[in-house]
Amino acid sequence: MDPKLYKGSIEPILLKLLSEHGEMYGYQITKLIKESTQGEIEIKEGSLYPLLHKLEANDTIESSIKMVKNRGRKYYRLTEKGHQETSALLEDFTRYMMTMNNFFKVKPSQVTG
Amino acid sequence: MYIYFMAELTTQEINYLKRFLVQHYVRYEDVQLELVDHLASGIEEKQSKKPDLKFEDALQEVYKGFGTLGFSQVVKEKEKAMRKFWQKHIIKLFLDFLKPPLIFIAILIFSTTYLIQTFYSFNFWNHTPYIAIMVFALAISLSFKLHMKEDIMNKYLYLDSYYGLSGSILFTFGYIFPSSAVNFNGNEIIELTTPLIWFTSFYLTFFLISLYILAYKIPNGLLKKFNEQYKKYALN
Numbered sequence: 001m002d003p004k005l006y007k008g009s010i011e012p013i014l015l016k017l018l019s020e021h022g023e024m025y026g027y028q029i030t031k032l033i034k035e036s037t038q039g040e041i042e043i044k045e046g047s048l049y050p051l052l053h054k055l056e057a058n059d060t061i062e063s064s065i066k067m068v069k070n071r072g073r074k075y076y077r078l079t080e081k082g083h084q085e086t087s088a089l090l091e092d093f094t095r096y097m098m099t100m101n102n103f104f105k106v107k108p109s110q111v112t113g
Numbered sequence: 114m115y116i117y118f119m120a121e122l123t124t125q126e127i128n129y130l131k132r133f134l135v136q137h138y139v140r141y142e143d144v145q146l147e148l149v150d151h152l153a154s155g156i157e158e159k160q161s162k163k164p165d166l167k168f169e170d171a172l173q174e175v176y177k178g179f180g181t182l183g184f185s186q187v188v189k190e191k192e193k194a195m196r197k198f199w200q201k202h203i204i205k206l207f208l209d210f211l212k213p214p215l216i217f218i219a220i221l222i223f224s225t226t227y228l229i230q231t232f233y234s235f236n237f238w239n240h241t242p243y244i245a246i247m248v249f250a251l252a253i254s255l256s257f258k259l260h261m262k263e264d265i266m267n268k269y270l271y272l273d274s275y276y277g278l279s280g281s282i283l284f285t286f287g288y289i290f291p292s293s294a295v296n297f298n299g300n301e302i303i304e305l306t307t308p309l310i311w312f313t314s315f316y317l318t319f320f321l322i323s324l325y326i327l328a329y330k331i332p333n334g335l336l337k338k339f340n341e342q343y344k345k346y347a348l349n
Contacts, residue, residue, distance in 0.1 A: 054193075
């Protein structure tokens with residue numbers, strides 16, 4: 001799938017994953033998105049980390065570090081504010097998808113009359 | 114379905130990844146920690162699927178995932194995000210200070226400077242070089258505590274812009290402005306008039322409060338926030 005098509009959807013996808021999984025780390029997020037969309041959506045690391053850092057600076061998500069094997073691992077989770085923002089955003093996003101779905105279902109003859 | 118054992122990188126290989134990041138201009142430790150884990154997880158997964166794959170080759174494959182810009186986009190955006198984060202806290206610390214105690218302090222400074230000028234006929238403008246030096250020494254000593262920690266802070270980001278901002282404000286009001294006032298007057302003695310006394314009292318009140326906020330209050334608040342923010346990295 002052309003990444004341009006889903007560029008604006010990365011944030012809702014990420015927030016939805018965090019609201020479902022509690023806490024996640026960067027590599028896990030990229031892998032899970034790829035797997036759960038059967039490879040249709042692939043988020044580049046160069047887009048994921050800047051988004052995570054932006055959301056953290058905005059207090060939408062927070063992080064903690066845990067030692068895993070022989071290295072530190074940064075886990076992200078939604079903050080209280082993030083939970084509220086996510087519900088509102090996912091509601092909007094669902095409405096957007098329904099609108100797009102309806103739009104693309106309309107036949108050209110119906111539009112031109 | 115494939116069943117494979119997950120490979121695990123050695124400490125030497127983890128250290129190699131850290132050096133790899135430094136070579137690619139990722140100097141901040143909080144970004145390094147996250148990217149080391151990302152690269153390591155990717156390499157481990159690739160080596161688990163293909164045990165013959167060499168560490169360096171697996172690294173190059175994972176690195177490709179960052180696109181043609183490599184880590185630069187991640188670092189650039191992180192700097193932007195952290196600048197916003199610290200700016201927000203600087204504004205918050207400043208606003209926290211704009212409360213009733215400030216009004217009492219302001220009245221106290223204003224009355225003291227006003228009285229010094231009227232009762233003792235002391236003209237600050239004829240002593241600007243000494244006052245400028247004293248103020249500067251005070252500013253440096255007050256922010257010394259923070260400067261001591263600068264090495265640690267640089268590892269994590271980005272208070273450089275705060276030093277630039279506070280330094281230029283203090284330098285302009287504490288040194289350039291009073292020095293210019295004397296120079297404009299051709300180094301002659303400035304006459305102590307009532308409007309000048311009022312102006313000087315306002316100026317010194319504003320300047321001393323700014324000095325206290327910029328050189329002491331905000332750096333201390335930032336240091337506290339910094340310790341909270343990066344306590345979690347003490348694991349390393």
